[in-house]
Amino acid sequence: MSRLTTTSSDGFFRLLGPLCSAWFLAAAVTGLSAAEATPGTQEVVTRRLLDALDERQMPDVSLWVLDRVARDAGSYPALDKEVPFRRATALVATSRLETDSKKRSKILDDAEQEIDRFLANGPAGEQSIAAYTQKGNLLVERGRSKVDQSKRPGEDAKSRLAEAVGFFDTAIKTLEGQAKKDEPIDVARNAEDAVLKELRDVDRRLGELQGKAKDKAADGDEAGKSPRKPLKPSDLRLIEQLEERQERLRGQLLQTRLLVGGAYYEKSRALAVGSAEWQTALQTSAAHYKELYDKYRTRGVGQFARYYQGRNELQLAQAESKADEKKKLLDKALLTLSDVRGLEGETGFVPGLRAKAIGSTLEGWLELKKYADKDFKEFDDRLQKIVLATVPADRLDADWLAMKYRAAEWFTKAAEAQADKAKGRPLLQNAKKVALDVAKLNREYAKEARALLEQLGKSLPDDDGGGGSFDAAMDAVRLALSSMMEKQAAAKQAQAANQAAEAEAAAKAAAVEREKVIAGIRRALPLATTDDLDAVNQARYMLTFMLYDARRLHDSAALGAFLAERYPNAKGSRQAAKIAMASLQQLSKEGVPEWRAAAKRQCGDLAELIMRTWPEDAESADAAVIAIATATEARDPERLIQILDRVPPSSPRRAEVLLRAGSALWRDVLEKRALDEGVRPAAETLAGWKRRAAAAIDEGLAGVPAGAPPARTTVAAALARVQMAIEDGEGDLALRLLEQPEYGPWTLVTGKDPAYATGPLAESTLTVALRYFIQSEQIDKAQQAMDRLEAVAGTGDEASAKLTAMYLAMGRELQGQLDALGAGEQAGSAAALAKASAILAGFEKFLDGVAKRDPKVTSQMWVATTYLSLGSGAGTGSVVPKAKADGYLAKAADAYRRLLGKGGNEIARFEPSIRLKVATVCRELGQWDEAQEQIDWILADPKRQNSLDAQIQAAELLQAAGEKMADKAKAEQFLKEAIVGRRRGQSVAWGWGGIANKLARQAFAGNDDKALDARGKFFTARLNVAKCRLKRAEAATQEREKLLDMAFNDIAITYKLYPELGGKGMEKQFDRLLKEIEKARGNPAPKGIAGLKAAAEAAAPAGAGT
């Protein structure tokens, strides 16, 4: 009975946890199923392993092993049959580590099904007992969990309690015996009958064997002559074994009956107090306990049953509204409890059980106001001595604390009832002592005890965390936590009632309590031992949340990430990781500007860690979205692909993740394609990324639920896929996607939802659609797209620039499309040329038509700009012949010049941008002087001198002129001006050096898009400074070395100041240029950036970085 000593209401139903490992011993004794065949080595080893895994609490591995056993059907003849039951046991154990209530519920459902599957096979003997008992325990645990859930704020308490009742009813059915006394039990359908059946069988067998012994003895006696024949040693051994088993089964029977009483009691907790069902449940529970007590009053189980009976009776009495009836019931309960509170002894279960009984008794006496009765003597010296005794803190469990607190109440009331205050004083002293015992522990009833002490004029200072143990310190934390929650709830209530001042005061008080929780956990953690690891990790999780709640985001992120990385399987680690990710997200948006980039990076890393660690969970899906955002920002296609590969098929946000990643990957393809040849990824690589992007978007779009309102992510991804389809000549697919009824970009941009009719997504949609409709010669729709583009650009001052930018964007896409046709395996093929020719013909036809029929400045601008794009593409050479390209440029120049010649107010508004374009055309055609004139016109106006685009164009023009000019002196002059700028009349050009200087501050001021854009331009300017310097050196007849040194230093200084060199792509360009410079300096083995890096490391002071 020793196990019963630990029976508290919380641990009650876990006592009979896994029984499976024991049953085979019993089966061997009784010749039950396991003895059917000698198991093979594999089976013996597997069984040993499973038992060891149970012992080591590794239920997840048990499940793997059991899966394997189930897979290799036939290899484990005996173990096969146990699989469902063992699975159920492992699942229950696994569920204890699950914090997500839905998942936990699902696991427990599975466990229940497994037990039912096992029971359906009609197990006998110990297996049947264990299965029914385990199922009963499981159901009671689930019911209790529902009761706890019903108390949480925001829960539908009524539904949860109804669910709880359902679980308890099934539990009772599973545990409670149905067989009447002497009624044979053919097949047991519940735990109690299963035990009884076994017990009767053992009784019978023992009876037979012992009868045999008696018969033999009798034979010997009667004969008087022949010597008594003793039983065979094998029979004696069997008797011994059966007796042991009989004893064990008797214990099991009592435990089962105790469980039945407990299940009824638990059911009462899910019912409305005082209701008929509640009364029935409590009375039935009490009746079961009474029966146990009546039968086994001298045994521990009887005493426990007696206490529970008394407790139930007390609760029934407390709910009674009629005074007379209440008194009667209270007297009855107190009489029942008197049997237990009168127990003598200080060992075993007695002190704890007695404390329970005294606590309940005091509750009853308080209810009856016995303290006011002068003749009342039952709370005698013996009982007072017990409640006043100093008990070591580790023994003071909830029952002891309840007893002491009730005693404090009793003494206080008794003192108050004394007419003579002097007589009441010792009582008050007693009250203070026991209240202090409770309050200082900071656990159950501590709050009430503190209030009582205050009432008695003795307040306690805030507890510093209890004793020196981790558990004690964490008890203090829990107290502060519940206080914090109370105050938070009060703040919410006040807020809802529009009581601002009260809400603020409560919120402040909650913050104070939160700080106590944080300080308390920090005090507790160093007190922990290695045995406390689970609890320590839960405390860490709590601390992660508290720190987040207190906006100490760095600390919260660090602790949450630590848990995720070091203890991913601890309870709460998954949530801690989520909190850490949320902290880092906030830091990356609102933190100290210098730290935002690091926070963003860490957030991405943590997101990937979460994806790796909990791939199937909802947290992983959220993390994937964040990881994609980080990889997108880092312009890292390989990382994007890795993330894509890790998204499990069952991820709840898989479609969204695929769409986001696919779009980002496509954007990378477009950007990287535009890089210089030396730093551009290989065509196969780009094609591979494109294929991956297309596949991801296709799958993502297929996963978009029908009828769902369109999400921007979906529309953007569909648009990206349209671009790919146009490029691949998949016109049907492009059209199908553009006009898809729910998320089709063309459908939406021409629809009624204003969210899709304007803004960047609408602009992109229209440029893509325009391109598609022109190519497919759907002229009406192309015109419609043009009109809409103009409408989107608006009518304000910036409208023209915006429209031009959109036309340029379309031109770039067209260029990209032609570039793609001219690259890779298909480059130069007849098919590629034919395709390009068809595209160009379509455009020419449309542009010429527009040029003729639409005199609007904007339309003419578009025509000119598009011709410029078609003629100036660097990579289109293989599909757009030079002569044709020059023809396009000439058409562009004509169109621009016509516009300039037209004059008027509208043209005046466009003039700078037209001249800029003319300069570009002239540059492409090598007409340097005219190009220069146009630029000078633009830069002569002091206001326009600050236009970065114009300055960049001017520098590019000077550089291009210097590079292309045959006249060495002129070339030197242009290149010099490209670096340092130039003044001509009113015109001021900054040159690359000036541009870099102007951009330096803005480029490193933050990480927003503007800063990132400035950063890109800054590094481009620095790169071009060095390029121009190298060109000058190559052409120089004197000072060549000096110029090369300067070129080298241009890069070396840039590296020294900004070692990241603007990202991987830009670094490659610097590296290539530096190697060229080194070669020009006569270095046969140029090291490039690696050389600068090595030099920097060598120059670092000793010990740096350690």
Next chain:
Amino acid sequence: MGTYGTGKRRMSSRMAGGVRLRMAVAWSAALLIVGWAGGVRGQAPDRVLSTEGTFTGKVVAVGIDGVDLEERSGDTRKIAIDQVREVQFGGEPQSLRAARSLLMRGRAADAVEEAAKVEASELDGAEQVLLDELDFVKAAAAGRAALAAAVDPKDAGRVVNEFITKHPKSHHFYEMQELLGDLLARAGKPDAAASAYATLAKGPAAFKVRAAAAKAGMLFSQQKFAEAMAEYDAAIAIEANDDASTAQKRNAELGKARCLAQLGKNAEAVAAVQAIVKQTDPEEKELLGRAYNVLGDAYRAAGDKDQDALISYLTVDLVYNGNPDSHAEALSHLADLWEKAKNPERSREARKLLQESYPTSPWAKQAAGGG
């Protein structure tokens, strides 16, 4: 039973108190005749633990081919060397017995310490066979400890060689030849090792199997997996079906399975180990410990069966953890695999157990190096 070996050495009474000499039985021409009765080891009977069971009596002679035991009935039982598991002498000091037991359980480093506890006074007047036994335990423990700790085997090799030279008729002769071969192989002297294994192969059939398997093991450690497998095949093919040979052949089969795994024939390796497991008594803990490690290796090498590998190594860790070398090996794999399975807690736990329980093991060193 025929005669054992070729040498003959008669023991005179050297016991304190000069107990009378009893003549060994006449048949034992080739045995080292052991004096007995009275004195230090007159108190308790000797015990010979063999594959046929445990026999008690007086060890009257030991030789490279077996042990003679005079039983209480006065009959002499001849126990062939390939059946002998252990000889316990009734009067041997407790530390000597404990050291030998540790040695047999694979705890060589502990055996070295335990053997050092034998006091000189405990051996006062002890007969030669006990002194020889102490020499054996010390030398074998030193040799095995060097192998287990992956340290320079030179000193240990010297000690083992000295023992063989000094005790050419010891019943530990073959065992020490094998150990010498292992040490020479570790020292990078394959020819000398092969010579030692060749001496081992001169013993009974089971030893021939053992010699071939030992040679295969050397080739395996040289990463010559195909050659090692051929050698294991040769061991398996030796015509001998006695119990001792069968047991040795199972070891060779296990070695062959290891080779299969290393040669990428993982499915065959798994099938081979599973067949061995099926044929093995669940109580053959040492063999099963090694078998489950090989099974784990084969699953691990397959690349996509880490979960099966974990189960195999856990079987060693939780069920067959008696042999330090096997256990350390399993823990090392578990540390890696748990890390890979995103369970760093269990990985750390396995690594910690490995470092704390087997600090000198090469597996522990490898795990420490790896992380």
